[in-house]
Amino acid sequence: MTIKLKLELASGQSLKGAPLELLLKGQSIARAIVDAQGYATFDAKPAACPLAVRVDRSILPPH
Template structure:
């Protein structure tokens, strides 16, 4: 299954290049990187779960 998301920040900043995780019931099931225009595409197995998206915390290690 393909899940497409477009992200916009209220500040107008770009998230391009940010690593994201797709969570199913709180567990990561797919990873993707934000592309042009805030577009992200996740490939995941079909199933019933509560979905959420979060920034991969690995990006914070360099900060």
């Protein structure tokens, strides 16, 4: 299954290059990087449980 989403921050800041994780029951099942237009695409197996997305802030520069 392919999941494509667009990320927009209210502040107008770009998330380009931000690493994302797709979570199933709190466990990472796929990773993606936000592109220049704010899109990220995950390829994962279909799931019957709710999914969540987390920004992996560990490699982002500090503000």
